[in-house]
Amino acid sequence: MSAMMDQAISSTEQLRAFYEPPNAIVLDKVITTFDKHTSAFVQASTFLAAHIRDDAGGPVPLIAGGPAGFARIIDPATIEIDFARDCWPDSRLPLSNLYSVGLLFVLPGVKESLRMKGAASVKWSPDDSAALRLTLRIDNSFFQCGKAFIRSKMWEPPKALTRWKGFRAFKCIRKEQESAVITSFYFAPADGGALPQFNPGQHIQVQMTCPGDDAPVRRAYSLSGRPGDDLIRITVKRERPPAVASNFLHDHVDVGSLLEMRSPSGRFVLNENSERPIVLLSAGVGLTPMLSMLEHLVAGAIKRQVWYFHGASSGREHAMNAHVRKIEREHSNVHVHVCYSRPRPEDMRGADFNSEGRLSIGLLKSVLPWDDYEFYICGPGPFMKSMAEGLMANGIRSDRVRWETFSSEKIDIAGPEDIAPHGGEGVVRLPVVADVTSEIEFRKSGMTVSWTDGCLSLLDLAEAHGVPVRSSCRMGDCFSCAVPILSGDVHYVRDLEETPDEGTVLLCSAVPRGRITLDI
Ligand SMILES: Cc1cc2nc3c(=O)[nH]c(=O)nc-3n(C[C@H](O)[C@H](O)[C@H](O)COP(=O)(O)OP(=O)(O)OC[C@H]3O[C@@H](n4cnc5c(N)ncnc54)[C@H](O)[C@@H]3O)c2cc1C
Ligand code: FES
Numbered sequence: 001m002s003a004m005m006d007q008a009i010s011s012t013e014q015l016r017a018f019y020e021p022p023n024a025i026v027l028d029k030v031i032t033t034f035d036k037h038t039s040a041f042v043q044a045s046t047f048l049a050a051h052i053r054d055d056a057g058g059p060v061p062l063i064a065g066g067p068a069g070f071a072r073i074i075d076p077a078t079i080e081i082d083f084a085r086d087c088w089p090d091s092r093l094p095l096s097n098l099y100s101v102g103l104l105f106v107l108p109g110v111k112e113s114l115r116m117k118g119a120a121s122v123k124w125s126p127d128d129s130a131a132l133r134l135t136l137r138i139d140n141s142f143f144q145c146g147k148a149f150i151r152s153k154m155w156e157p158p159k160a161l162t163r164w165k166g167f168r169a170f171k172c173i174r175k176e177q178e179s180a181v182i183t184s185f186y187f188a189p190a191d192g193g194a195l196p197q198f199n200p201g202q203h204i205q206v207q208m209t210c211p212g213d214d215a216p217v218r219r220a221y222s223l224s225g226r227p228g229d230d231l232i233r234i235t236v237k238r239e240r241p242p243a244v245a246s247n248f249l250h251d252h253v254d255v256g257s258l259l260e261m262r263s264p265s266g267r268f269v270l271n272e273n274s275e276r277p278i279v280l281l282s283a284g285v286g287l288t289p290m291l292s293m294l295e296h297l298v299a300g301a302i303k304r305q306v307w308y309f310h311g312a313s314s315g316r317e318h319a320m321n322a323h324v325r326k327i328e329r330e331h332s333n334v335h336v337h338v339c340y341s342r343p344r345p346e347d348m349r350g351a352d353f354n355s356e357g358r359l360s361i362g363l364l365k366s367v368l369p370w371d372d373y374e375f376y377i378c379g380p381g382p383f384m385k386s387m388a389e390g391l392m393a394n395g396i397r398s399d400r401v402r403w404e405t406f407s408s409e410k411i412d413i414a415g416p417e418d419i420a421p422h423g424g425e426g427v428v429r430l431p432v433v434a435d436v437t438s439e440i441e442f443r444k445s446g447m448t449v450s451w452t453d454g455c456l457s458l459l460d461l462a463e464a465h466g467v468p469v470r471s472s473c474r475m476g477d478c479f480s481c482a483v484p485i486l487s488g489d490v491h492y493v494r495d496l497e498e499t500p501d502e503g504t505v506l507l508c509s510a511v512p513r514g515r516i517t518l519d520i
């Protein structure tokens with residue numbers, strides 16, 4: 001217990017400070033059908049206690065346990081559990097009755113428990129004569145958190161669950177080295193509020209002030225943790241110096257450090273409106289959005305087949321291998337294949353990696369039973385280009401292939417048709433809306449140019465004229481290309497998830513409306 005317990009708690013503020021805010025999933029409160037949180041909790045549970053009310057109103061306690069998944073979700077409102085035959089007091093309780101039942105699921109090390117109540121029938125299990133099958137139709141289910149006092153109205157309504165505007169301060173709670181070059185950082189909101197749900201695959205923009213830099217530096221990092229967790233996790237590769245942000249994070253950010261972050265965003269996300277099998281393909285630190293997708297997929301009620309292929313140079317650089325292998329061992333629908341291009345003598349084939357060489361289309365075709373998959377790709381530009389183009393050359397429809405790059409290099413992926421910037425479905429194509437008579441003054445570069453037909457954005461135009469500009473996602477998501485606009489107006493060619501600050505323009509997503517002056 002904390003030092004605070006040694007003193008008397010005399011105010012609500014102290015009580016709140018002691019109990020800390022509730023987990024985001026706790027705030028979802030009462031639901032009447034299984035949602036992704038409750039079903040994930042049930043799937044992971046190995047133990048439950050049941051309270052059955054008999055005709056005389058007396059309690060009949062039962063317990064059940066088994067490997068994860070022993071309690072089975074039959075449909076969005078029904079759960080089925082097998083209890084040992086000899087725990088049923090059959091002299092009092094006929095099997096034919098419908099009983100009022102309460103269930104309590106508890107997971108070791110997890111501060112929430114899941115409670116559920118409803119009407120249940122009890123029958124002999126058709127598969128196991130030693131078991132009784134209880135089938136419960138839930139009419140009420142909720143997470144209860146011992147640290148939350150959620151039902152006592154001590155906490156405000158969950159208003160922080162929505163996206164936040166601008167930057168918000170986060171405190172580093174944990175730092176973990178994942179490989180020789182990759183480290184994970186866990187953050188909690190410094191204001192103690194809740195986090196919004198994010199979509200697996202999304203990233204967060206981090207703002208930091210590095211030593212020797214006047215202006216803060218902003219970089220995008222994919223969220224590598226599971227949506228719904230009460231901490232944000234980013235997993236960062238230390239790039240070769242002088243790379244600014246990654247070295248700053250590795251060397252200067254530790255437990256207790258404060259950083260500012262924008263709300264999660266990004267369009268490279270898992271398509272959840274599908275039950276197709278999935279292939280995740282990553283190389284190097286491109287594993288970060290894949291980890292989030294993988295964690296999310298195994299927590300869900302629908303067991304899509306997931307193939308995860310990852311390429312690294314060796315076990316020295318490879319992050320989170322043990323964690324991914326554990327997921328594979330625990331979930332029969334997950335299949336992992338790791339390629340090392342330069343394995344070390346101590347890297348064990350079969351345990352650490354599966355094949356030597358680079359991850360390629362040839363390898364994919366030799367390992368993967370060909371099916372109607374959705375593909376998600378993240379890694380260095382040449383890797384993504386060869387994988388995406390190779391898949392389409394092998395007959396995979398372009399709308400089944402999605403990708404994301406972490407680097408500022410422009411990647412042109414050639415396909416049978418015009419490909420949208422991140423591939424996949426639902427990505428808006430850019431209409432050509434620039435005013436062709438526009439003039440663009442790059443003030444610091446001392447240059448005024450006319451709009452060039454064929455440029456898709458002001459970023460393209462600036463690069464074509466050698467104006468120094470920064471960029472990363474080229475999709476309006478990471479804000480790397482934000483620059484001050486001194487006069488004139490622009491038109492945005494795609495829907496931005498967040499508008500840039502007043503007086504700035506996102507070059508990658510804007511075209512000019514008449515004459516403009518940019519401060520670059
Ligand atoms: C969507 C997305 C997700 C990403 N996820 C991850 C991840 O999970 N893990 C990970 O390790 N990396 C990730 N990255 C890459 C990350 O954003 C950084 O590019 C990387 O850490 C290297 O940054 P650096 O400052 O160390 O290197 P630098 O070489 O200093 O900078 C890297 C890039 O940032 C641009 N840049 C430089 N200075 C500025 C500035 N002042 N303002 C804006 N841009 C500037 C440069 O054009 C360069 O392309 C992601 C990038 C994107 C776009
Ligand atoms: S490059 Fe990412 S917003 Fe423009």
